[in-house]
Amino acid sequence: MRYLVTGAAGFIGSHLVERLLAEGHSVVGIDGFVDNYERELKESHLALYAKHPQFEFVEDFIERLDLNAVLDGVERVVHLAALPGVRSSWGSSFEDYASHNVYATQRLLESALHSGVTRFVYASSSSVYGDAADLPMREDARERPHSPYGVTKLAAEHLARLYHRNYGLATVSLRFFTVYGPRQRPDMATQRFLTAARDGTPIMLFGDGEQTRDFTFVADTVEAMVRAAERGHEGAVYNVGGGSTVTVNQLIEAIEEVSGSRLQVDRQGAQRGDVRDTCADTTRARADLDFAPTTPLREGLERQWQHILASAKPDTQKT
Ligand code: NAD
Numbered sequence: 001m002r003y004l005v006t007g008a009a010g011f012i013g014s015h016l017v018e019r020l021l022a023e024g025h026s027v028v029g030i031d032g033f034v035d036n037y038e039r040e041l042k043e044s045h046l047a048l049y050a051k052h053p054q055f056e057f058v059e060d061f062i063e064r065l066d067l068n069a070v071l072d073g074v075e076r077v078v079h080l081a082a083l084p085g086v087r088s089s090w091g092s093s094f095e096d097y098a099s100h101n102v103y104a105t106q107r108l109l110e111s112a113l114h115s116g117v118t119r120f121v122y123a124s125s126s127s128v129y130g131d132a133a134d135l136p137m138r139e140d141a142r143e144r145p146h147s148p149y150g151v152t153k154l155a156a157e158h159l160a161r162l163y164h165r166n167y168g169l170a171t172v173s174l175r176f177f178t179v180y181g182p183r184q185r186p187d188m189a190t191q192r193f194l195t196a197a198r199d200g201t202p203i204m205l206f207g208d209g210e211q212t213r214d215f216t217f218v219a220d221t222v223e224a225m226v227r228a229a230e231r232g233h234e235g236a237v238y239n240v241g242g243g244s245t246v247t248v249n250q251l252i253e254a255i256e257e258v259s260g261s262r263l264q265v266d267r268q269g270a271q272r273g274d275v276r277d278t279c280a281d282t283t284r285a286r287a288d289l290d291f292a293p294t295t296p297l298r299e300g301l302e303r304q305w306q307h308i309l310a311s312a313k314p315d316t317q318k319t
């Protein structure tokens with residue numbers, strides 16, 4: 001199969017590209033090196049497969065590319081490119097969120113109509129739910145995003161559904177829940193906390209730490225994407241959770257155990273856009289995709305810790 005993976009130099013995209021190449025697929029990757037974190041880090045991801053004979057790379061924003069040329073011969077699209085991050089989506093940055101997350105998705109969907117694409121998997125987010133009235137979160141619950149980022153992820157998910165309903169494009173949306181693991185984005189809690197444990201620097205804890213997240217190991221997220229591309233029901237939306245819902249305080253304790261060091265905690269106020277709790281009901285993904293997460297939090301943290309220890313230079317942080 002020939003896949004297009006957008007966001008191929010990013011955290012999740014880099015793991016997906018490795019998996020697809022290992023399975024013998026050919027992959028064309030797009031990445032525009034958006035400056036949400038260091039280009040150097042994204043280049044280090046790309047370097048893992050840049051020379052693979054079955055991999056081609058196109059560097060630009062989806063908004064500017066000749067997508068008909070890129071989609072030539074592509075059968076399956078996994079659309080991961082987006083400006084991520086809940087807390088940084090306020091104010092003037094929203095223009096970039098709207099362009100990279102909404103406009104880029106519409107352009108890609110439109111071009112996919114005129115190509116040989118048989119499956120279009122869109123990387124959605126638990127942020128579409130907002131502060132849900134009922135936990136665990138089910139796909140048929142009313143979406144009420146709590147951040148501008150969540151609004152853009154929901155808008156793009158709606159676009160995917162519209163292109164399915166109106167044109168019959170075989171779209172599948174996966175709502176990921178706080179993905180962690182090696183190569184995680186430097187702005188995310190687990191990467192920040194493990195890096196601080198290595199470097200002996202303080203961490204920032206937002207709010208009281210009793211907020212919960214359904215942390216999902218990246219290999220489990222990749223497994224769900226592969227299954228969705230193969231057999232996801234057309235037009236469907238699936239939660240992809242890790243089955244490891246813990247509080248941020250419990251995450252800190254687990255990181256202290258894994259790293260063998262005590263974290264210095266600098267307490268900050270709760271952040272605008274952060275929801276209190278996330279927890280995925282994965283019944284639908286189990287039924288249609290036969291998907292179940294397999295990596296417990298402790299094991300996933302250990303793998304991310306080993307990767308951080310092996311990294312040459314401390315990752316810089318961006319608020
Ligand atoms: P990431 O920033 O590491 O990767 C995204 C990549 O897309 C980046 O390398 C960026 O340069 C590229 N990109 C962004 N907009 C682009 C555009 N318009 N054209 C070309 N390239 C573009 O982020 P990630 O954590 O790997 O997230 C990947 C996807 O998964 C995103 O869509 C995000 O919304 C979604 N998601 C992530 C999480 C998580 O916990 N990491 C959870 C839910 C959903």
Ligand code: UGA
Pocket residue numbers: 084085086124125126127128176177178179187188189190192203204205206207211213248271274278
């Ligand atoms: C993550 C991703 O960043 C989003 O791109 C994604 O869409 C979202 O998951 C999702 O599930 O849809 P988030 O849950 O905020 O968002 O992930 P983290 O950055 O790892 O934060 C987890 C928790 O730790 C939050 O409550 C946050 O406030 C807290 N945190 C984060 C801190 O206390 N300190 C930090 O330095 C960073």
